[in-house]
Amino acid sequence: MPIRYCVRFLIAAIALAVLPRACIAAPHTTIRPGAVWLDKQGHGIEAHGGGILYHDHTWYWFGTDRNPQLDAAKRYVRCYSSHDLIHWKNRGHALTLADPEHLGPRWVLERPKAYYSPLTHQFVMYMHLDDAHYKYAHVGVAESNKITGPYHFVASFRPLGLESRDIGQFVDDDGQAYLVFESRPSGGFYVARLSPDRLSVRTPAVAFFHIPLEGGALVHYDGMYYVMGSHLTGWRANPNVYAAAPTLSGPWTEFREVAPGSPNTYGGQSTFLLKVAGTKTSTVIFMGDIWKPRALWDSRYLWMPLEIKDGRMLLPEPEPWTINTKTGITTIYPKQPRPMQ
Ligand code: GAL
Numbered sequence: 245m246p247i248r249y250c251v252r253f254l255i256a257a258i259a260l261a262v263l264p265r266a267c268i269a270a271p272h273t274t275i276r277p278g279a280v281w282l283d284k285q286g287h288g289i290e291a292h293g294g295g296i297l298y299h300d301h302t303w304y305w306f307g308t309d310r311n312p313q314l315d316a317a318k319r320y321v322r323c324y325s326s327h328d329l330i331h332w333k334n335r336g337h338a339l340t341l342a343d344p345e346h347l348g349p350r351w352v353l354e355r356p357k358a359y360y361s362p363l364t365h366q367f368v369m370y371m372h373l374d375d376a377h378y379k380y381a382h383v384g385v386a387e388s389n390k391i392t393g394p395y396h397f398v399a400s401f402r403p404l405g406l407e408s409r410d411i412g413q414f415v416d417d418d419g420q421a422y423l424v425f426e427s428r429p430s431g432g433f434y435v436a437r438l439s440p441d442r443l444s445v446r447t448p449a450v451a452f453f454h455i456p457l458e459g460g461a462l463v464h465y466d467g468m469y470y471v472m473g474s475h476l477t478g479w480r481a482n483p484n485v486y487a488a489a490p491t492l493s494g495p496w497t498e499f500r501e502v503a504p505g506s507p508n509t510y511g512g513q514s515t516f517l518l519k520v521a522g523t524k525t526s527t528v529i530f531m532g533d534i535w536k537p538r539a540l541w542d543s544r545y546l547w548m549p550l551e552i553k554d555g556r557m558l559l560p561e562p563e564p565w566t567i568n569t570k571t572g573i574t575t576i577y578p579k580q581p582r583p584m585q
Contacts, residue, residue, distance in 0.1 A: 273330055274577060277546045277562035278511070278534055283324060283334045290322050292533055292543050293459075295357040295413045295516045297367075299391055303329055306338060306358050306369070307515075310541035318342050319353035321369065323392045328569050329520070329529075338393030339369060339386055345400050350376035353384065355459075355515065357413035358391070359421050361442040368442035369395045370423060372411050381407035383425070385443060403436060403445040412460030412473075413516065422450070422492075424460035426473070433457050433473065435492060450492045455499060457485070463517035465528050468555055472502060472530075474513045479537040481508035488555035502530070502550075503559040510562050512546030522572020528552055529567075530559050549574040 275281075281289045294307025302325050309320040321339035324332035338358070343351050352374035359368045366387050373384035382402055386395035402408055403425055412424030414435070421438040423445055435451040438444070457473025464470075472486040483506075485499040503509045512532030520527045532546040549565065551558040565576040 274564040274566050275547050276564045278544045283332045293355040296518050297358045306356050321356040335392040339395040344397045347375040355411050359442045363440040367391050373400050383408050410458035414462035426458050428456050459514040461514050461517040463519050463528050472514050479535040481511045484509040484514050486557050520572050524571040527572050527574050
């Protein structure tokens with residue numbers, strides 16, 4: 245190697261060793277909130293309003309595919325799989341549906357969430373089904389014997405007999421599965437248990453919150469439950485809020501903003517709280533959508549590790565970051581060097 249390259253290499257190595265972490269450029273293997281996120285095949289990831297199912301040591305990401313080149317009469321849920329939460333393999337359309345309840349043109353399928361039933365060994369997908377005016381307000385349920393699908397439509401219904409629009413998913417550490425759903429006539433949102441076969445919603449609800457929130461999500465972390473959602477401003481982002489409690493039946497804290505440093509949660513809307521339990525630490529990832537209503541297919545993803553302690557949660561400013569899914573440890577790479585502590 246010519247001497248000048250050796251010298252450059254030496255300088256680079258010394259710089260990496262002595263510079264504060266904040267000044268080191270992010271490696272290519274980062275999650276970049278708000279950027280186009282390519283799958284392993286080099287296509288933009290289409291998994292909006294999504295959720296994650298961890299199964300057989302693999303994460304599966306389900307969300308709506310809004311590609312405008314698809315058949316406009318149908319709705320599509322795409323599935324991706326990953327072992328590191330950074331690189332995602334496109335597993336194709338898990339669900340392709342043609343207006344199963346005759347809801348008419350511009351019918352709506354949003355926020356698909358997939359569960360596994362240890363009882364039946366089937367995979368069950370919940371989704372928000374609606375007509376163009378959001379009056380139908382049902383959940384749809386589809387089932388498959390393979391995690392990646394194809395899922396087959398089973399039924400649609402109103403959970404607990406109530407109007408249901410945005411839905412969220414939660415599976416507790418004990419395997420119990422829950423559905424979170426917003427129900428505006430009652431001025432709030434519910435958390436309800438699913439049956440062991442995951443095909444129906446158990447009554448009564450385990451929690452009701454007197455605040456209508458969409459993009460509902462829930463996580464159990466370090467002995468506390470955290471519920472989160474956004475206010476009802478359509479595709480426009482607003483300050484997402486959360487509350488905490490030692491048990492699902494409460495007592496719950498008041499709702500607080502998760503990103504007090506931003507008037508609109510950095511442009512994102514919650515869709516899922518993903519806990520990664522590593523050997524060294526557990527990390528909870530805020531998964532949100534940065535919607536582009538005029539080009540929904542180009543909506544971006546806002547994923548960031550949350551700072552959580554004693555019933556308080558904070559979504560830090562979005563920056564490139566990585567996670568070691570074995571240890572659970574995350575590293576953030578600020579774009580602007582931060583002053584040294
Ligand atoms: C949002 C909701 C989205 C979609 C949108 C339609 O509030 O979270 O899933 O329904 O409204 O305006």
